[in-house]
Amino acid sequence: MTDNIKFVQGNEACVEGALYAGIDFYAGYPITPSTEVAELLSKRLPEKGGKFIQMEDEIASMCAIIGASLTGHKVMTATSGPGFSLKQEALGYACMAEIPCVIVNVQRGGPSTGNPTHVSQGDINQARWGTHGDHAIIALTASNHQDVFEVTVDAFNLAETYRTPVILLFDEVVGHMREKLVIPEKGEIPLVDRLRTSVRKGVDYHPYLPREDGRLPMSDFGGEHRYNVTGLFHDMWGFPSNNHQVVRELLHHLVDKIENNVHSITRYKEHYLEGAEYILISYGSSARSAIHMAKNRRERGEKVGVLELQSIWPFPEAMVREKCAGAKAVIVVEMNMGQVMKEVKACVDDSSKVFLANRIDNKLITPTNIKTLLRMIQGRGV
């Protein structure tokens, strides 16, 4: 039997990953180029007793998955730029109320309606700062379908571990391209189940009192513990508070639980990085071009390698600094106006050696595009 090998779109790989991770509930709204995620789950979820609902808008979809998460279910929604903008309000709510959920953003050209059927990676900073107020966020990405599957499973695991929304930043090329996917056997990738409280019935349960390790055991709505969930600053019972100490401590908790665990959250891949003089930093579909280009250069004896980021937020500063320490130049390859480049510049020892190889015309950046820049940096002409 080989039915665990599939030839699928990236969006389908994401669906397979979500199902593998144990998704129970999906709410969404049609939007290109993520719609296949909704279409597939509308079929697959009820087959396993799960629930799918097409809501009246993007906002409602985000709200609905939060509601469903509170009853103890693993939940996801998928969207693209304009829908991601609309979801930001409830995304902030999920940060504040610490609700595990996964949000897929298959990026397309923007701003505004932009270019629905073409690729871009312009939502990197929106994923970080799209919702208002100080907060921390986890955002993962992938450049091929096997990795799409794996980071999707990871996203569910991280959402449960840190009680937080996790964003999957895919892009149109990865979402729509077809490629081989091997679905791992059950148990091959460990799954994180919801941490539920062991506090017994009748004992005062503090839904927002972190354990020593920073984790908050949950109690499902409908269970023995009745508590309040709010987007306001709240005390350990979840009741609104404007006590200055409560506010400060909660905000620190929300940020620290993620920023302090950047090492455990960080995901990346190295391609030909050993002894590389020129390091390409890339992610998503643009990383495919970077890897292709590096492979070609290596075959010709040039020391070019790729550091492929699979976790964008929290930004893996220490790892990037370490990997880039010996490089003559660092070229960030992305399809936006330098959103990750600015992060790289901020963390490497010498920001003057960081360059940007980008395309912003909603076309996939090519290996030749990257090579052109490399030659200019090397002073070897184009």
Next chain:
Amino acid sequence: MAIKDYIRQRYFPQMWCPGCGHGIILNALLRAVDEMGLDKNNIVMTSGIGCSARISGYVDFHSLHTLHGRALAFATGVKLSKPELTLLVPMGDGDALAIGGNHFIHAARRNIDMTAIVMNNRIYGMTGGQYSPLSGPGKKATTAPYTTIDNDFDVVKLSIAAGASFVARSTAYHVLECIDILKKAIEHKGFSVVEILSQCPTHYGRKNKEGDASQMLEFQKNTTAKLGSKALEQDPTLIPRGVFVDIDAPEYCQEYDRIVERAMKGSQNQIHKFDKTLRDEANQTCPKP
């Protein structure tokens, strides 16, 4: 149980202004729940933002204080993922019908089993008295110093048109009627809307010279009449109260359960078909000796 068994006493006195109708609605709702003998563990109250929304903090149910206008969208997620729960969704008038208008009509259209309570005080109280989509024309508000020119929604007609299968209206003054209607609404299987006229003496009352809380309650008494009453017949300008719609209609979660049944059967069939194909192929390629 006593009414105090349904509230989180440590958060009282509640934060609403003296004489606010929302407290009376809370009072009526608790009594409805008490009289129905519902298990607190099975009730989820979802609210939005505004004065009305604070109600969820005071009740000893599972409570979800959400975003402005979005209470029904959150509630839909809770309900569909765990249909055995009873969903109570109190909302303010601006909350339910301005910023939350889309969620409101679509929840009604789906006929998903929950009770939407529109606590209609015709004003945005929390932000200091701006006009709402239920203020109606000719009213004063901090954003309507020359009086409003906006028409108001008729919540009952809107809900009926959107597909709610239970639609009723009462007032904070008619508290016994309120309790009775709320009980019926909660019992009803499907999307129930109960509009309860509430008073905001602090903002609406003061701006529009409607007097104190008691006078505003008198106003509710004098400007409304029971459906089918002689008073209403004689004076059609009175606002009708009572149950306007109470019909049996397919409920969303139950309908989805049928989808699940069909999908599960379908996937079983597919597996059987697949197995059969494999067997057939095996039979063809490996003929029996």
Next chain:
Amino acid sequence: MARLKLKEHVINRDWCKGCGICVHFCPKKVLELDSQEKVVAVRPEDCICCKLCELRCPDLAIEVVTTQTNQAAETDQAAQDE
């Protein structure tokens, strides 16, 4: 229909905000606000136990305790003007 017999008005002075709704609508003028703007039962002997003060109190601050069990169905309907 058996009438309820009053035991006492239990008034939570911490919760009462003195809005006066109970005073205004009491059919027998049993209640008044005191100098601290808190409700007090000044003529409990006149109380007919209609409990409308309890039902209409936004602050859940009044409880009309009667000697019979709390039966809303027996509340004097006439007291609530329609």
